[in-house]
Amino acid sequence: MDFVPSFALVAPELLLIGAGLVLLLVAAWGGDKAARGIAIAAAAALFGAGLMLVPGLHVGVDGPATLAFGGLIKVDSFALFAKALIYLAAIGALIVAPAFFNSAAAGTERVMRAEYPVLILFATVGMSIMVSANDFMSLYLGLELNSLSAYVLAAILRRDTRSGEAGLKYFVLGALASGILLYGMSLLYGFTGGTAFTAVRAGLTGEMGTGALFGVIFVLSGLAFKISAVPFHMWTPDVYEGAPTPVTAFFATAPKVAAVALTARVAFEVFGGQVQAWQQIVMFTALASIIFGALGAIGQENLKRLLAYSSINNIGFILLGLAVANADGASAMLVYLFIYVAMSLGSFVALLMLRDDEGALFETFADIRGLSVTRPAIAWALLLFMFSLAGIPPLLGFYSKFVVFQATVEAGLIAFGAIAIAASVIGAFYYIKFVKVMFFDEPAGVVTGKSGAGHWALLGLTALIISPLGYLLTPSLTDLADKAAASLFLAV
């Protein structure tokens, strides 16, 4: 078997694995002093891997030429789109990390551990494999590589009890979810006789038996946990609150993209012949995520918990695109993912920039009172992010809801869309509360410290993307998303 084409297809992953292994050795010998250099090298490796995706993204690739290693891996436009987003989000998580870990915000350690960038790299490789998986085996490999790295990342502040608690909770619940997923996969294997996506799909034609249906439901439940969709969302606020903020920013973006992309691929490529079996489940999950995410956020005082519920809420809208179960819906979902990553990353960067003189982060609403007076630039950026998350035009967050709801209505799911959009108003309540605290309340009188150029650049870039100018991106974004979605439906 000639492996050269296969290796060429997974070149970005090879680059990242190579970089990860080398940097791991550097970390082992260089210690935490080398952490900053390792972070820069890791970001460069991610950027390089991202550049490799550009030609394929531009042209649009699908068909048999994208299969690697005998069909274990499929590097089509859909995978490329998801990978590009994941790499960008991972770079963001690397840029904001050093300032956080080197300050009082990181508890008593006050030093960035050299393992952090390496773990981010490994997690990213795992996600890359997840989104290009074409077989339940490679899917599970990628998922576990990502998850195991993520458990460690959540607990990376070893002397911080909240971080430890977050890591433990994430691990226990994540392991449970992996178990559920594995059980579903084994059921599917038993009833269809294969683990390759094509084989399972072929085995699921016609009338589906109860066993196979259980398999489908277990697989979807395990994936719902990974994307923190209601009713498998309970871990999210705790983990988001406890994990160090750069890690939370990472969790809220890259793994979400990977898990959503994976769910979409499984739903369309594996269960594509049995849409009736899963469409209602996804519709319910989408609506429940929108409503419970919004309701849960209302009472929150902690900003990270609030953003955790906000991400649950957003997952609901993304699943709306999945529930439509056609190429338009999938394309809308990808557009939403892109805008969601920009909004979440921007919000977390803004939170990371709010610190007192000691470097300790602001975590509650009480801390950011009157921010528009003390730190106007950050307050205005946060205002943009919050209105964008609420889906108020002319910010780009509106466009993400626009495409999703348009796909929903065009597919004839009008009542479903109407309920979901009415529920989105509940979400607006806590987003505008954010604005109210920053703009309407009197300043809390806390001195706020300085932020580095990397933070400002990231904040400026994300704010620019979600500002009305971002609408100028929509034609090319839609073009890319359409190509990616089309490659997903090629098998159908």
Next chain:
Amino acid sequence: MEGLPILSLMMLVPLVGAAACLFAGANAARWIALGATLVTFALGIVLWSNYVIGGPQWQFTEKAELFAGFSYALGIDGIALLLIMLSVFLMPVCILASWDSIEKRVGEYMAAFLFMEVLMIGTFAAQDLFLFYVFFEAGLIPMYLIIGVWGGDNRIYASYKFFLYTLLGSVLMLIAMFWMVAEAGTSDIPTLMQYDFPPEAQTWLWLAFFASFAVKVPMWPLHTWLPDAHVQAPTAGSVILAGVLLKLGGYGFIRFSLPMFPEASAEFAWLVFALSMIAVVYTSLVALVQADMKKLIAYSSVAHMAIVTVGLFAFNVQGLEGAMIIMLSHGLVSGALFLCVGVIYDRLHTREIARYGGLAINMPYYALFFLLFTMASIGLPGTSGFVGEFLALAGIYQTSSLVALVSTTGIILGAAYMLYLYRRVAFGGQTNEDAAAMPDISAREWVMMAPIAAAVLWMGVYPESFLAPMRADIAVLDARLAAAAPASDAQLAPGTPRAEAANALSHQGAGHEGMDHAGGNSDSAKEGAH
């Protein structure tokens, strides 16, 4: 003027001004804002003078495919032209009204107002359904900030209520828009205005649009956000809210609900009439007992806008023209009334009616302006209010005499609460020393009031200037509605005319069968004449 994208330019000027204000100091921001709004107003005059009456329906059109999913398409007809003129006319006044009264965060305040102006022009000029929605909905952000940051004591509650009410109303409209675009295959508003949606679908679409516009107008019982928002907003915020934002609802009915869903509009006319009749009587009575001046004027706005909705759903030319003129007139008059409240609020920092009295003695010019606007609000002939209300009520009388009867009580009740307000504020003895010591209006306040007063009188004496640009568009709309217009109770079925006077002696040729046709109808009368 061919080729100059004047509508885009009118939006660009305030946008640039808004960006500049954000970074400018307090005083510089005031001048930048005034300059930007005046330039925009000047462009508005250029727009009006270049608008060809009797020319193509859509003029100054621009189109660019900048976005995926919808296009950047602008263009105006006479209706939009007049509402744009109203917006750009009121904006410099708003800036002047905030000149001294806003002291904190002036740059951000002015930026919010200028941004608001961009969005208002965009809403009226948008020719793409989704572009309209973007502008329509985006207005929430600056208005939320204006109420919340610079408002009164209870501003937070008011800003939340304003935001959530209007948002909930609009999102359902968005779903309806998606359906329409999927059905018609285009988001171009002029095309959609001629598109015949299936009648059963129209019902749902109409209701979804109604949810949004009824909140904006506002119609009873969805009006409760308005008094809160008005009372808590700063003076200029109230002016723009009453002057232009409420008109978005009426504009929505005239641009979307009526031409796009004529059958459903006819089907639901009873609903609009019922809600409007309740609003006219109920909110007028509520206005009568208010102790807070702004609240009183806010409730009076609800009553006036109810006559607008009644006129719109009269399905005839008079009703539509009357509704448009009331919208323009109410924009000027209620804006001016809020300015009048603002003038004395700036001096005494209270809106309580009982704290004032006898202002005609120490503020004669103020009392004069206040009187003019009070009379215009009541609808005194010679002022703009009369023209609009007369036309609207004449229009509705052709459709339903009952609705006309109830709506007309609004004029009487309007006179009651406005005159009562005026008597308590301007006439009588000077009961409070501090109120008696207030100086008359300053030069700046003259500059704010005089142009509005002139416009009110102009519209009252020579309304043709304002009717002419929209006449053709109203006629097109009326033709579109003609097929669906509901049966009216006030029009008699035309019979065959009599050939002779009713009291003529008709039995000259007596003798044959005349007695059998005892009914004495015109046929037999004719026969008799032979």
